[in-house]
Amino acid sequence: MIKITLKGGTVKEYEAGVTAAEVAKDLGAGLYKAACAAKIGNKLVDLRTPITEDCELAILTFDDDEGKRAFWHTASHLMAQAVQNLFPAAQCTIGPAVDGGFFYDFAVEKPFTAEDLVKIEAEMKRIVKEGAELTRFELEPAEALELMKNNKFKTELINEHAGKGEKISFFKQGDFTDLCAGPHLPDVSRIKAFKLTSTTGAYWRGDSTRDNLCRIYGTAFPKASELDAYLEAVEEAKKRDHNKIGRELHYFCTADVIGQGLPLLMPKGAKLFQILNRYVQDKEENEYGYVMTRTPLMAKSDLYKISGHWDHYKDGMFVLGDEEKDKEVYALRPMTCPFQYNVYLSEMHSYRDLPMRYGETSTLFRNEASGEMHGLIRVRQFTISEGHLILRPDQLEQEFKNCVRLIQEIMTDIGLINDISYRFSKWDPNDTEKYIGTADMWNEAEGLMRNILDDMNMKYIEEIGEAAFYGPKLDVQMKNVHGKEDTLCTVQIDLMLARQFDMTYVAQDGTKQYPYIIHRTSLGCYERTIALLLEKYAGAMPMWLSPEQVRVLPIGDAQSEYANGVLAKLKKAGIRCTIDERREKIGYKIREAQMEKIPYMLVIGDKEVEALSVAVRSRSAGDKGTMSIDEFVSLAKKENDEKTLA
């Protein structure tokens, strides 16, 4: 007999060799029916796994993240089976669970169409009705290769696993067998509600030089109502898409003749940019000891050769001129680093001068691949709150922490602090081509960063191969309405580029030393942040970020003089406001202001003129009644100055 400790600390005894499924059944029929996978200790296992020794056991259902993934993963096998039945020539490759569902990649002659998806769904329904059990079995690599000999993709995977001396595990349901590590549901019939959402291209193993596969995305749930709720939530989220709302509300637009990835900020977008920019610059200068630079938007290729960009990033740069023909070739800058380094290089620095904190509102140009552009989130020209800190090694920790603190303060003020996550982006030691410097330097830089992050008790995920070519990064990540994650801000430790540029300081002992460098952004890329703010607030910007904060709405011409007086008072108080003096009904003017999501409307009629007051309407709370002009001005000013987010 073995002792199994369950959730909540209950201990039960079972025969050795009992499976997790059997334990679940023993605990309750409901739990058994809902079980998707299990966890023994910290190890995720299939429900069929026999348990041979004392352990902690958790039965995972669809409500657990890992249970969901097993559910979706099984759904992907179900889909693969349906595809195999309908398109026998389609070769299966891989099909994992992802956030919100699953996909499966197939090698096919002709990509699937929307009609094909409908047929595949119908076939899946038929299979579910039959209700095949899934069974797991293992083979020696040679046997596995024999079984999958007609599938070059599976063969490649088997050979890789075999190289590690592993047995090869398979899952089989009905007549469909797939190479897979699991875990899986015991039975496909549990997958009651599913939808195939889209079909797209994908590369084998994510490598653009290899086979182009056809991917089908889908999602699945135990209940139809859950599926409906999910699909509705996805639709709702899309309504907040900055690319839609930002254009509708006239924050930005694009023009075919100007080019891809080159959005135009309209007056409202430009105003929001200015609000954020002034706020960031003031904060950096007044609270964090930055000095500003203003450096050129382009440079000779020589500069990028020193920085390493010419070797590591030339494809991503807009080069002006022809290297073959022209004596000198220029390129638009894809980053600010070497420009600010040259500011540093222009004079001698003592250890007493450090840290030097250079900030710049910096416009950059990156020649992104044509399929990459997305609204304001991925563009070819953008402006970031750039900064480089030149430091002595002993200053690294403090300065790094301050960079993180600055970011956190800004994220708090603009209301995104609870929407961001942190990523520790490391180099890939197996892909040294992409990086400069030695393994020792990388280990040192990453060790320094890890210590600081842990010292700050920061929660972060680690990602290999996401580092900059010159150093590790702490990336501040945020998801857009489509669930796609992008980097908002970054703080990077660079022990390498000071050497490339021969940047030095004179130490206490008179020797020349190489400084450490921190590359960082505080608010990140303005365009991207504006995009994510639009999505966060569905266009209804908090007062302090609203391009137009108050609109004065006189009911008729008779109130014009008084209304303009109110406008002047607001302007004097620094409130961004306009007046709508058109001869329209008040309901019409209100509707427009409401749809433009202006925080406050001030209705002015004879009563207000008489009482020297204003009738306040808020976009969220509606008619708030009348108050004196001064009362409203101080209320508006307070909300603006305190950066109220509600």
Next chain:
RNA sequence: GCUUCUGUAGUUUAAUGGUAAAACAGAUCAUUCGUAAUGAUCCGUUGUCAGUUCGAUUCUGACCAGAAGCUCCA
């Protein structure tokens, strides 16, 4: 760059191998109105370039642009 899809007025949407429709927006006129749409009149369009055709917005191709995904993202 790759896969799939899309492109009709400023915007949202309709229709068609044979003169392209509506709403909103805009302009003009009238209306001076109390918390989400006053009325009338006018204005304006098939992304671009080729091809097929007597005739193309419709079919085909290329290009341009947009969407989702892949790849990429210093």
